[in-house]
Amino acid sequence: MRFDTDRLAALLAERGTTPLEVRNRILAGNRFGITKMGKTYIHDLLKGGNMPGALYFMAIADVLDVDPEYLAGVQNAKRRADPVPRVIGAIIPGIWYPEGEQPQFRGSALYAVDARYAEVSQVAFAVMGDADEYGLGFGQTVIAACYKDAVAKGIEPRPGDVVVAELRSNGRVMTTLGRVENQNKIPRVVVDGVDTDDDTKISVLGIVLHSIRFPRKSTH
Numbered sequence: 001m002r003f004d005t006d007r008l009a010a011l012l013a014e015r016g017t018t019p020l021e022v023r024n025r026i027l028a029g030n031r032f033g034i035t036k037m038g039k040t041y042i043h044d045l046l047k048g049g050n051m052p053g054a055l056y057f058m059a060i061a062d063v064l065d066v067d068p069e070y071l072a073g074v075q076n077a078k079r080r081a082d083p084v085p086r087v088i089g090a091i092i093p094g095i096w097y098p099e100g101e102q103p104q105f106r107g108s109a110l111y112a113v114d115a116r117y118a119e120v121s122q123v124a125f126a127v128m129g130d131a132d133e134y135g136l137g138f139g140q141t142v143i144a145a146c147y148k149d150a151v152a153k154g155i156e157p158r159p160g161d162v163v164v165a166e167l168r169s170n171g172r173v174m175t176t177l178g179r180v181e182n183q184n185k186i187p188r189v190v191v192d193g194v195d196t197d198d199d200t201k202i203s204v205l206g207i208v209l210h211s212i213r214f215p216r217k218s219t220h
Contacts, residue, residue: 003051004073008042011064011071019043022063031059033128055126058141092128096172120145120153123206125164131177133192134162134208142177144206157187162208165189169200178202 012018019042026034034055038044042060045052052060061068069075127140136142144164150156157163157180165178178191189202196202 003045003057004071005046005048007071007073008060008064009046011066012046015064019046022060025063026056026059029063031062033126034059058126092175096169096174099168099171099173120155121149122146122209125175125206134177134179136177142206143209145209147204147206150207157189157204157207159187163189163204164206164208165191166203166205167191167194167196167200168203169197175205177208178204 012022020039023037023039023042025031027037037056041052041056045060051057057071058068061071064071066078067075070078123144123146125142125144127136127138127142130137142164145155147157147163159180159182161180163178163180165176167174167176174194176191176194178189180187181190182188189204191202
């Protein structure tokens, strides 16, 4: 996907706002965990500067109240008519944060269509680290069926399913990916590459349905 500077310019005019005001709103709301952005960042984009990073791309679309796909020029409607999952957190494999200090996110992502979860609410997580074993990496957004909602409707993860897992241990928390495996004929969530102990509690937040890759920042 590309970044449509013409649509960005038209949206700024339509919303009666400026590149600097959009930048300030992103920082004021800590949207997608962004805490730093140069004062001329969005102005430079209008002049054909580098492709914005994935989170910046989504944050700009969020402030201007359009889908990221509209700004990418691959969707003509500003907003899809389908229900849109909220981006409610970040998957950062291998990184522990003190409870209450993990990055916070707001925004939206594409709606996933999956017959098994048609009546299950869906949420999204921004991938902020590499998870090569799952074919995922930085700059992707994972769409997941809300685990609590799925269980309430009698749907449990199956062996082989990838899940978004929250680990808690000694006042620390990590949101990462795991896989459901049968252990002694009992489904268990297995998280690779993370040191855990008997005090580590693993909670399932969502059952991964699919992922979306947003544009990476250009290196040219």
